[in-house]
Amino acid sequence: MKDGEVHYGRSLPVYNVHSLVYLAADVKKRGCIQEFSAFPFESKLGHIKKLVHKPQNPIQQILRRLDAQMTFCNISEVNTSPVVKSEHSCGPLLPGFANAVQYKRVKPEQFVLALSTGNHCILTNAGIPAVVKNIVVNDGSTHILCSCYRKVSDAFDYPLPLSALRLFRVESEATGNIIAIPLGDVKCKCVCFPDMSKNCSVVIPLLHCK
8 A cells, every 4th residue: 555655646545445455365265356256246236227127116127027038048049159340351461361351349258359449458378468450250260360569577576476467567569470369369358558657568457367
């Protein structure tokens, strides 16, 4: 808390930030953060709220609509294949993908990737942060064409090297050769926060990491 106040100002120590003081103890007691995160419950409350269409008998409305959804899921085939959208023809390609169909957006099961800033940062199964340059479908297989960062280091080294938590400091511009990886080799989507004072960015994986 004190270090955060020094680096980011006195406005930082709000209740949510104070709660982080106890995070290490919670992890020791309960295990991986994903195992006791409240995010799934908060997200589900938003879905439940949409099931109420009028002020009368809200519980009955929720039960009826949940029952209808469960019945529909039991009799319907669920399509879990990734959904690609926004076909285009102006992205970079690699040998072997000359006849591939190019897209600007793909939605696997847990997240959305796109060519736009804010949705184009990923972490590969090899633990390498990269930037999505194109999304292609070739012979029914979806590949991500991406560019790796030229320089990757620990975001912070106190109280431990944060690369162990998959938090990295990277140079602002992704350079080098474009590589192709199957969509299944994308470990997770990341957010990339620029640090203009150091001409670099900090890459943080989202909670849906495998």
